Amino acid sequence: MSDLSYIKRPNRPLQIYAILFLVVLYLPVLFIPLFSFNDSVYVKFPLTGLTTKWYVELWSREPVWNALWNSVKVGAAVAVISTILGVIAARAITRYRLPGKNVLVTFIMMPLVIPGIIFGVALLILMSRLGVPLSLFTVTLGHLIVCLPFAVATLLPRFEGFDKSMEEASADLGENGWWTFWRVTMPMVFPGIVASLLLSFTISFDEFIMAFFLTGTDPTLPMYIWGQLRFPQEFPSILALSALILFVSFFVVFVAQYFGRRGLESDQ
Amino acid sequence: MDIVDQLGAVREGKMSRRAFARSLLASGVAIATLPAGARRAMAAPEDQGTYFTWGGYDIPELFGPYMANNNGEMPNFAVFGGSEEALTKMRGGFVVDVSHPCNQAMPRWVATGLFQPIDPSRLGNWPDVIPALVDLEGNDAEGGSIWMAPFDWGQTSITYRTDLVDLEGKEESWDILWDPKYSGKLGSLGSGADAWWVGAIKAGVDFKDIDTPEAFEKIAAVMREQRPLMRTYTDDNTTLEQALSSGEMVASMTWASSAVQLQAEGVPVKFAKPKEGALTWVCGLMIHKDAPKVDKAYEIIDSLLSVETGHFMINDYGYGHSNIKAFDAFDAAKLDSLGLSKTPSEVLSAGHFQVPQTQEWETKMNETFEQIKAGF
Amino acid sequence: MTETSNSSTKAQRSPGRGGLSGLLHRHENLRGFLLMTPTLLVMGVGIIAPFFILVTMSLWTRQGFDFDTTLTMANYARTWNEPIYGALLSRSFWISGIATVATVILCYPMAYFVAFHVHRNKMMWIILMTLPFWTSYLLRVFAWKVILGYEGVINSGLMAVGLIEAPLEFLLYSQEAVIITLAHAWAAFAILPLYVSLEKIDKSLLEAATDLGDGPVARFMRITLPLSLPGVIAACFLIFIPTTGDYITPALLGGPDGAMIGNFIQLQFGPVNNWPMGATLSMVLMMWISLIALVFLFITRLAREKIA
Numbered sequence: 001m002s003d004l005s006y007i008k009r010p011n012r013p014l015q016i017y018a019i020l021f022l023v024v025l026y027l028p029v030l031f032i033p034l035f036s037f038n039d040s041v042y043v044k045f046p047l048t049g050l051t052t053k054w055y056v057e058l059w060s061r062e063p064v065w066n067a068l069w070n071s072v073k074v075g076a077a078v079a080v081i082s083t084i085l086g087v088i089a090a091r092a093i094t095r096y097r098l099p100g101k102n103v104l105v106t107f108i109m110m111p112l113v114i115p116g117i118i119f120g121v122a123l124l125i126l127m128s129r130l131g132v133p134l135s136l137f138t139v140t141l142g143h144l145i146v147c148l149p150f151a152v153a154t155l156l157p158r159f160e161g162f163d164k165s166m167e168e169a170s171a172d173l174g175e176n177g178w179w180t181f182w183r184v185t186m187p188m189v190f191p192g193i194v195a196s197l198l199l200s201f202t203i204s205f206d207e208f209i210m211a212f213f214l215t216g217t218d219p220t221l222p223m224y225i226w227g228q229l230r231f232p233q234e235f236p237s238i239l240a241l242s243a244l245i246l247f248v249s250f251f252v253v254f255v256a257q258y259f260g261r262r263g264l265e266s267d268q
Numbered sequence: 269m270d271i272v273d274q275l276g277a278v279r280e281g282k283m284s285r286r287a288f289a290r291s292l293l294a295s296g297v298a299i300a301t302l303p304a305g306a307r308r309a310m311a312a313p314e315d316q317g318t319y320f321t322w323g324g325y326d327i328p329e330l331f332g333p334y335m336a337n338n339n340g341e342m343p344n345f346a347v348f349g350g351s352e353e354a355l356t357k358m359r360g361g362f363v364v365d366v367s368h369p370c371n372q373a374m375p376r377w378v379a380t381g382l383f384q385p386i387d388p389s390r391l392g393n394w395p396d397v398i399p400a401l402v403d404l405e406g407n408d409a410e411g412g413s414i415w416m417a418p419f420d421w422g423q424t425s426i427t428y429r430t431d432l433v434d435l436e437g438k439e440e441s442w443d444i445l446w447d448p449k450y451s452g453k454l455g456s457l458g459s460g461a462d463a464w465w466v467g468a469i470k471a472g473v474d475f476k477d478i479d480t481p482e483a484f485e486k487i488a489a490v491m492r493e494q495r496p497l498m499r500t501y502t503d504d505n506t507t508l509e510q511a512l513s514s515g516e517m518v519a520s521m522t523w524a525s526s527a528v529q530l531q532a533e534g535v536p537v538k539f540a541k542p543k544e545g546a547l548t549w550v551c552g553l554m555i556h557k558d559a560p561k562v563d564k565a566y567e568i569i570d571s572l573l574s575v576e577t578g579h580f581m582i583n584d585y586g587y588g589h590s591n592i593k594a595f596d597a598f599d600a601a602k603l604d605s606l607g608l609s610k611t612p613s614e615v616l617s618a619g620h621f622q623v624p625q626t627q628e629w630e631t632k633m634n635e636t637f638e639q640i641k642a643g644f
Numbered sequence: 645m646t647e648t649s650n651s652s653t654k655a656q657r658s659p660g661r662g663g664l665s666g667l668l669h670r671h672e673n674l675r676g677f678l679l680m681t682p683t684l685l686v687m688g689v690g691i692i693a694p695f696f697i698l699v700t701m702s703l704w705t706r707q708g709f710d711f712d713t714t715l716t717m718a719n720y721a722r723t724w725n726e727p728i729y730g731a732l733l734s735r736s737f738w739i740s741g742i743a744t745v746a747t748v749i750l751c752y753p754m755a756y757f758v759a760f761h762v763h764r765n766k767m768m769w770i771i772l773m774t775l776p777f778w779t780s781y782l783l784r785v786f787a788w789k790v791i792l793g794y795e796g797v798i799n800s801g802l803m804a805v806g807l808i809e810a811p812l813e814f815l816l817y818s819q820e821a822v823i824i825t826l827a828h829a830w831a832a833f834a835i836l837p838l839y840v841s842l843e844k845i846d847k848s849l850l851e852a853a854t855d856l857g858d859g860p861v862a863r864f865m866r867i868t869l870p871l872s873l874p875g876v877i878a879a880c881f882l883i884f885i886p887t888t889g890d891y892i893t894p895a896l897l898g899g900p901d902g903a904m905i906g907n908f909i910q911l912q913f914g915p916v917n918n919w920p921m922g923a924t925l926s927m928v929l930m931m932w933i934s935l936i937a938l939v940f941l942f943i944t945r946l947a948r949e950k951i952a
Contacts, residue, residue, distance in 0.1 A: 011761055018757045021750070022772065025831060028787040029776040031797070035790070040533060042513045043790055046800075063326055063345060089683040096676030104680070110691050112885050114698075117906065118926040121913055122694030124360040134362055145690035148683070153878055157840050191843065194767065195836050198774050202832060206781040208892060213360070217318045217344045225782050227322070227347030234324060235506055242783050246775075352915040452813060460915060500817050500899045507789075507896070516794030516811075627708050627917070634915040642903045644728040 033243035041236055054236040055244075064241055067224035071205050074136055074220060078143040079201035085144075086151030086196055087189070094159040105156075109149045119145055120213030127214070134216035142210035147200040154199055158192030317564025318344040320354060320364040329580045334571035343568050350459055350503055352634075358382055363558050365565040370551040372461065372622035374416045375406035376630065377554060384557045385409030386417050390566045393573040396591045400613040401550050405624050416552035419572050420581055421588040423539075423607050423619055424462050425546040427512060427527040428519035430536045440540040442470045444519045446490075451497045455508050455520030458501035460637040465547050465622055466521055467491045475623045484636070491640045501641055512537060524607055528586030539607055546607070548619035552590075588612055702923035711920060719924035729908075729925065733932060736904040739819055739894075740887040743826035747834045748879050750827070755838035755875075756868075759845075770839065777832045785896050788825045792816045792897075817899025825897055826887050834879040841875025842868070870948060877944055885933055905929055 039049035170184040208222040228234040326345040348354040388394045401418035467487040511517040513535045527539035555565045578594020586606045595610045703715040723729040758769045791797045792815040799811040853863045891906035912922030
């Protein structure tokens with residue numbers, strides 16, 4: 001590629017904006033760890049003192065850990081399944097000249113124009129009519145419906161911008177269909193897949209309304225927190241847990257980057 | 269661009285995919301090791317009963333006897349934020365063993381046909397349960413059985429800041445929550461199950477007549493009058509307690525536990541004894557008709573009715589308990605400061621005790637109250 | 645179609661699959677549908693059945709604990725005649741609309757920055773921007789309460805500087821509080837589609853525009869903006885539609901004047917216990933969203949034609 005001097009050149013105002021943006025994005029979130037060390041059950045300024053007792057207390061609160069683990073399980077399952085289904089759909093939509101393609105896309109995007117609460121109630125009735133007991137599986141199904149449109153919406157632009165001639169080139173070089181998909185198509189749509197996984201996990205991990213109607217006896221984390229709002233003395237433990245989640249997320253990203261970098265270096 | 273260039277790009281892409289696979293592996297390891305505690309909790313056996321209750325009732329302190337009988341395992345919990353929410357969910361097909369409504373809602377819960385009578389002879393703590401709390405309207409099933417085993421009881425009243433509310437020598441009264449002097453600094457529980465009844469007390473409507481059209485008009489007028497003075501209506505205690513502790517609100521309608529919690533934090537508040545009388549209630553336990561583990565349901569109820577659970581409820585939450593022996597550990601002064609008594613009927617009848625209403629009334633009341641809250 | 649013929653010859657070589665592959669080869673769209681089957685199946689169970697129940701129920705009426713299943717338009721008539729529903733709907737659209745526009749405008753430069761000016765660790769930036777959203781939505785709403793609250797960060801900050809004497813009360817329990825919180829909470833949903841569409845732009849087009857003498861502004865207006873428009877539209881939809889039905893944020897931060905239609909729908913399924921009315925309100929909300937979406941699409945199409 002030739003030199004794109006004006007793009008390579010750093011853009012000062014934009015850099016400053018980006019930093020400001022991140023500060024505003026993170027500031028509210030960082031109050032969570034801050035208050036998790038506050039020596040009062042009430043979240044307000046000024047802080048009354050520093051303590052780690054909420055973390056100690058959190059350790060002994062099994063329901064919190066259960067709820068967190070439930071959310072991670074559901075989120076991971078939803079992220080993987082909705083991304084796989086999204087890839088399949090996006091590929092079928094862009095690769096083949098399907099009659100009624102627009103109708104199909106509209107159909108997949110339907111949950112976006114229906115408030116989650118409606119799906120929650122409707123799915124709940126459906127499940128009880130079918131005699132399916134409420135469990136994390138019903139929550140997963142509900143979240144799948146919510147996340148799939150997001151997955152497809154994220155993946156579709158990637159597949160649309162995808163140059164078919166590259167697949168043809170690969171096929172010309174003797175690769176079979178799946179190999180071509182894995183070696184050629186995948187890398188091209190890879191940023192879309194990562195975005196879809198992240199987005200789906202994020203939505204599912206956060207989702208409250210569907211979970212509200214579809215949770216059985218295993219609450220997801222938002223459901224658990226909702227229940228705890230009634231009892232403030234439980235609340236600092238929740239803040240402590242959130243702080244931990246934040247910390248672990250940072251850690252995971254760091255590790256991912258570390259491995260990613262090493263991978264890149266060894267490839268070079 | 270020619271084909272060679274493009275394949276070059278693919279090779280670059282392939283590298284990042286490999287890197288991605290590694291980072292996925294790494295984050296997988298990190299996530300798997302994250303909830304070390306969760307693993308332990310996941311071992312919770314499938315054979316425990318399920319208790320569908322308010323948040324805060326899902327703690328080990330309330331289940332000492334249950335855990336002693338079940339190798340230290342707690343029941344499974346499902347948590348709701350309000351009892352109508354719970355009923356909605358169960359009517360939609362959600363099946364639990366035990367749930368936790370209050371006296372005013374109990375007959376309507378029974379009417380759904382979703383619950384089975386409780387046989388008191390299967391409860392070891394039953395002889396110590398205060399009879400006045402059992403003898404509630406609509407609580408008699410056939411053959412000496414009952415629908416709801418009473419568990420906790422108490423008052424809904426005003427928690428106010430003693431340093432910010434000036435009574436000017438007057439008696440404590442519900443008028444505080446209608447005083448324009450404190451406009452924008454007042455709060456209220458958001459559910460009609462509490463607020464509408466308080467409105468009735470303020471409007472001077474006898475609870476026996478609360479279902480008449482005139483009473484409806486009167487209470488609606490009182491609630492409309494109050495609405496512009498309100499900072500917010502909420503169902504979550506945290507919000508009310510925070511606002512009271514910061515001085516954002518000077519007074520709010522709350523349950524007793526809010527005042528107990530705030531006092532424990534050193535906030536100068538008092539749980540009022542309004543001259544018109546507080547709103548009083550009894551909550552209890554009901555067994556779902558399709559309860560998969562009826563035996564465990566009885567164990568859960570018996571554990572909640574135990575003396576040690578009662579101690580915790582009174583001391584830490586400031587609620588009354590249904591086991592008479594639980595009160596022995598507390599002196600009269602302490603009980604009085606919590607607005608409790610060994611003879612609950614004194615407290616309950618000194619205040620205004622909620623009366624069960626029809627579903628029609630409930631629906632109309634909630635619809636009206638929600639419209640008033642929204643400003644219509 | 646080199647690729648197609650090539651792969652199908654291979655498939656035909658494998659025993660037992662010749663007939664099917666042959667059929668699939670001849671009817672390419674059939675293969676497409678076959679590929680779609682799992683997705684369509686999941687969506688069928690999750691959309692068609694619930695949607696059917698929703699439409700049916702919106703035509704029922706409540707009767708005690710049960711439903712009067714006679715089909716009637718009574719609920720729809722109520723939403724039209726009683727002023728509260730129209731007021732709540734327009735308020736919801738107003739709040740969501742402002743939040744959407746603010747989010748997209750604020751996130752666009754950020755996505756642009758990462759797409760064009762970050763050359764190393766792009767993925768790190770994307771993860772960094774989505775990381776806050778791994779924390780519970782409820783807690784983030786709560787964090788905003790801490791910031792906007794009576795003794796919150798803004799109030800105590802302004803008072804410490806001496807700009808105000810008493811805490812500003814309008815910050816919390818107001819429509820503004822809901823808008824700010826929604827814009828913050830949904831930022832990730834703007835950044836990701838914006839980034840994807842910007843990243844896709846062929847940099848050589850920008851180069852060509854520069855060679856033709858375009859300045860930065862002209863280059864942006866002629867190439868970057870039109871080409872990223874799909875991302876902008878996606879972001880608008882991804883934020884506007886779910887937020888109109890949100891009820892947690894207005895419930896926790898909106899106060900009495902910040903209630904939205906989502907709160908009322910939720911109430912119909914909870915305390916008010918009028919499921920058919922809730923279904924009707926949802927149908928009405930959906931119809932209005934569809935209408936607004938169509939108008940929006942029409943306008944963006946016009947705009948795109950003008951720019952191009």
